[in-house]
Amino acid sequence: MKTRESDVIFETNITSLEFLYRGKVRDIYKIDDDRLLVVQTDRLSAFDVVLPNPIPGKGRLLTELSVFWFKKLSHVIPNHWLDELPQDFVTDRERGQINGRAMVVRRLEPLPVEAIVRGYLAGSGWREYQNTGKICGIPLPPNLREAQQLPRTIFTPSTKADIGDHDENISFELVEEKIGKDYADKIRDASCKLYEEASAYALAREIIIADTKFEFGTDSNGALYLIDEALTSDSSRFWPQKQYFVGSSPPSFDKQFVRDWLESISWNKKPPAPDVPEAIAQKTADKYREALILLTR
């Protein structure tokens, strides 16, 4: 599929709604006290830094995949997605900026925790395991190898860092301190259930979900919802099952491709990030699209 120039959105500028927040990937506008318009741009962050070049069409792919999971997994826990048309809330002239890349969502209070779940040993989990034999304080059996499946799904939360900071793995006890025992238990259980159900589904489509990150929020009555995005190539490690083997980092359908390129040029991981060559950006977009198609078509 070819991507037209006009499909690429690095930053939105919608003036008919009140602008609230520009995150690393999403631009957020207020619809009213209860609802937000979330626009998935084509920005990509790697190592918590936003790269200067967009990944063409990524925001649309993320939107489609998140909405797919929100619908599929709503029986596990309610989520913020509302079945309303984003284009109804902007002017005709602004529609091009949000086309296929926006969601109308419930406005909630985000809990200050990144709810990470892992079924396999990779990334920062693999590094922590090599150093300490544990991840987030959870002891694991000895002699596990890179990319190996864990004996069970584990909840390995991290802090939600401010812009410019890096997220840090934290213990479950610290999550309890931050948000209370009740929410801590609930987000751990919901995260594990969401992950297990999604990964069984994905495996039947030849994708291994090695790990993923969820965010949760609460409404004014204290009810808990899944927010942000769900099980996308930005928030998850997707491995093609056919090319999976234990002992090294498998190729993947996610931003690992860009991360590997950044490692290869020895960038110090501090802003500003280097320019991403067109071919790398396009290849990344292709990987994201491949994952979407395998999972949803």
Ligand SMILES: Nc1ncnc2c1ncn2[C@@H]1O[C@H](COP(=O)(O)OP(=O)(O)O)[C@@H](O)[C@H]1O
């Ligand atoms: N339903 C919601 N209500 C309030 N805030 C939300 C909701 N969904 C997502 N958010 C917040 O909006 C932001 C999404 O933008 P993103 O680009 O991911 O930002 P960040 O750089 O902070 O990760 C996150 O900070 C997330 O916590």
Ligand SMILES: [Mg+2]
């Ligand atoms: Mg985010």
